[in-house]
Amino acid sequence: MAATQSDWLASLESERGSIGGTSASERVAGALRTRIIEGELRPGTRLSEEKIGGALGVSRNTLREAFHVLGHERLVVHEFNRGVFVRALDADDIRDLYRYRRVLEGAAIRQAAVDEPDLTALEAAVVEGELAAAAEDWVALGSANMHFHRALAALAGSRRVDEAMQQVLAEMRLVFSMMADPHTFHAPYLVENQTLLDLLRRGRYEAAQTALAHYLDLAQAQLLQAAQAPSR
Amino acid sequence: MAATQSDWLASLESERGSIGGTSASERVAGALRTRIIEGELRPGTRLSEEKIGGALGVSRNTLREAFHVLGHERLVVHEFNRGVFVRALDADDIRDLYRYRRVLEGAAIRQAAVDEPDLTALEAAVVEGELAAAAEDWVALGSANMHFHRALAALAGSRRVDEAMQQVLAEMRLVFSMMADPHTFHAPYLVENQTLLDLLRRGRYEAAQTALAHYLDLAQAQLLQAAQAPSR
């Protein structure tokens, strides 16, 4: 077999027996999650119980529990009698993802309008983005963008909205990992976040809603267009 | 041990070996889910691997996978090295549940305002409620109320909102199962659903929003009050 196919397998072996106060299945899920989110494990890859269990030095039992965890996070899909695969999202999935973001982030702004919101986390994320843009570190800019929208959703003041948004952002990283140049997507959005934050600062919540809608429409359209030309 | 404590255990045994095209863990999860949702398995109950596995005739392996499924649905909580328990919700959980309902159902009405919504499912749920009320079948009235709000959330036109709402309603049943007289809660809300439907029919979406908010505030307050007096 080609070396490229087992690269991630080799990288998994380095994770054997890392001491963890938590359960083994959580450790295994964590190791796989980072590989998936960072694009090392590509969508569609089959996660064979034998190979992965062997590489990580855990039994099939433990591994299957880890698969359940990742399945819950929608990072893998389990096909009965066929196995577990890294999730591959299609255009419909992307549309649904953005539909959900409109619900969650829209609710957050609506709540902010009645809440005297604390915007420090938003401001920090914008600064983080400005620094990343200045350093032309597009990976960091992508993270900053995620932090901004996670902080935005937090304005809703709801644990569940928080969790849902975290979930959605993890899936967004999965989407990006399917694209040719993931970082190029984030570059245009720093200014959008800046104006959105500015509108929130000045209490212009209606305008913030339309700015958010504009941002999400634009980002969705760009991703859908890129998804048509499937890339690498 | 008293007979009442093992009632649900006996009822589980009747479920052994039911033929299913699906996986064993799904079957087991389904059997436990109905017991939990219908209040046969009360919140706080410990789900012993040995007892339940024995009663259902499945191995511990399979049973633990079923526990994972129910854990996703937030119907049970897993405490490391202690086991899994039927989830017991507190006042904060109830508040967060309703906060989430405001987000989901509010988004649905907002989407309806731009969508020329199909209200047949809502109408069917109202009729179902009217029939149940006429027959003084309070359990059926509760189901009708759930169907109404599930159909309402469906107006959002989003798979994920759908799933989230289904999830939330399952947890609502868990809340009701902790109350002394679960059915008494649904009785006042038939008329609220009727007026909400009427407002949607006439395209008065702003009024529908406030009617929904009123309904949710009322329902939440009533549940919180009942939760203070923990009941049976």
Next chain:
DNA sequence: GCATATTTGTCCGTATGTATA
């Protein structure tokens, strides 16, 4: 606080069924 019994976490071997080359 201690000793014991119970229960969970994890691994292994194996048999059966299902999908696919």
Next chain:
DNA sequence: CTATACATACGGACAAATATG
């Protein structure tokens, strides 16, 4: 159609953590 690889599911085992007296 056969053969092979793999997932599903069972049962047994043991250490470690927890509950119980």
